[in-house]
Amino acid sequence: MVPSPSLLTHALPAPFRRHSSPPHSGARAVLPLLCAALLALLLAGCGEDPLPEGVVATVNDRPIMLRTLEAVHDMNSMSWSGHAPSVEQLQAQYGGVLSDLIVQELVAQALSRENIAVTDAEVAEAEAEVRADYPAGEFEKSLVEEYIDLDLWRSMLRSRIAMQKFMRQVLRPTISIPLEEVEAYYAAHKQDYRLPRRVQFLVVAGPDKAAVDKARAMALNGARPADVEAAQPTVTVREVKMRRDRLPALWSKELAGLAPRQASAVKQGEWGYQSFLLVGEIPEKQLELSHAYPLVERVLLERKMDEAYARWIEAELRTARIRVSAHLVPEPRGAGAGGGNGTATGGMPNSADMQHPSGLGQGMQPPDAMGEGGPAVSDTLPDLAAPPPAEGGKGAAAPPANGAQRKAKTK
Known part of the structure; x- marks a missing residue:
């Protein structure tokens, strides 16, 4: 890809972005209720013994450490x-x-109950895919x-793979999409599966005018793009299908x-020298x-996965024992300073805060992907936010990810 995608984008193999589909109530409609339910469960722990030092929360007695949170x-x-x-x-x-x-811990415990593990080999394979986007040595340099x-x-990458396996191996088998349901949806949304009139053309481009001239001549004589590129290694041939009203002006x-x-004359342009055929x-x-079936099936699958995920979260919140440090409890409006020191209380923003980019709703959003063949990359987990490699191997400055104090940089 150009430019190279970020580590987050390539945290999992074969990502699929959510395509346009009609809005649905599904799981997102019940998120405010789920947020309120979680807050109530957490607040119910008030008055218990304080959590151990360095622990900000426990999920069924399994700790989440302060250093990890920071x-x-x-x-x-x-x-x-x-x-x-x-x-x-x-x-x-x-x-x-x-x-x-x-949510990560709840998913990990659910996988454990099903005897589903994330292996070191799977993590290594996913990491290798990320590293492949970087020149030698630049991956480590970017992390530093x-x-x-x-x-x-790597721990966050493992959690992301765990969510992928949870969606694919735990939730997906609970979902069926009958043919009648696909047919009914297609009949009701037939206009969404109409391809508009488009223009098909080739863009022949390269840094050397003579090479582009030769490639242009080969393409005009009917050579396939792959054969043209093999004969002229410095030239790229892109096949494009696009509506005329969406073409760039040039x-x-x-x-x-x-x-x-017919082809346009070879001229200097945005990719060196180029010609359009x-x-x-x-x-x-x-x-x-018959052709729209996989597209319709994917829309219905996304909807049902959203709903299944919401049902699962709701069921987990009814039975899970979650305790959170009092230091993260949002005080009621108008309340003065106070609160305990490490007591087991609610630690999330209330349901009104769910639209905040890092609010509770973010953590409880139904994932958009199960991996290969499923909806797209999960949005439920924290970003594995190493930067994309930039020119010279340098990315933009960012805060530390190890809990250390930020060091001010001066120009």
């Missing part, structure tokens, strides 16, 4: 405004991160420049007046159900 919070804070956040903002930020960690601890990053100008199998016009087309 490190993940810093890892997710990819920008530093220079202004110290308020106590309320810090509570919301740390509460949001903690809610993510609690962004204050990201490699062991913590492309539209170059294609104007061309007949099928018109293949033809693709007429508007209605996708029949």
Whole structure:
């Protein structure tokens, strides 16, 4: 990809972004109720013995450590405004991160009950895919420049793989999509599966004008793009299908007046020297159900996965024993300073805060992917936020991810 995607984007193999689909109530409609339920469960722990030193929460007696919370919070804070956040903002930020960690722990325990493990080999394979986007030595250099601890990053990668396996191996088998349901959805949304009229063309580009001229001649004679690129290694040939009203102005100008199998003159452009070869016009087309079936099935699967995830979260909250440090409890409006020191109380923002980027709703959003063949990359876990490799191997400055104090940088 150009530019190279971030570590988060490539944290899992074969990511699929959520395609456009009609809005649905599904799991997102019950998120405020789930947030309120979690807060109530947490607050119910008030008055119990304080949590051990260094522990910010327990999930069924399994601890979440303060150092992990601080490190993940810093890892997710990819920008530093220079202004110290308020106590309320810090509570919301740390509460949001903690809610993510609690969901991770609930998922890990669910996988353990099913005897499903995330192996070291799976983590190593996923890490190798990320490293492949970096020149030799640049991966480690980026981690150092962004204050990201490699062991913590691997731990977050393991949690993300765990969520993927949970969606694929635990929730997905509970879902069925009958043919009748697909047919009914297609009939009700037939207009969504109509391909508009498009123009099909080739973009032949390269740094050397003579090479582009030769590649252009080969393409005009009917050579396949792969054969053209093999014959002229410095040249790339891209096949594009696009609506004319969405063409960039330069492309539209170059294609104007061309007949099928004609090409524009080689000119210097955005990719060095380039030429446009018109293949033809693709007429508007209605996708029949046989072709639209996988697209419809995916929309329905996403909806049902959302709903299944919401039901699972709700069931887990009824039975899980969750205790959270009192230091993360949002005080009621107008309340003065106070609170215990490490007592087991609620640690998330209330349901009104769920729209905050790091609020409780973020941690409880139904995932968008199960991995290969499923919906797209999960949004429920903290970002594995190492930067994409930039020119010269340097990325933008970011806060530390190991709980250490930020060091001010001066220009």
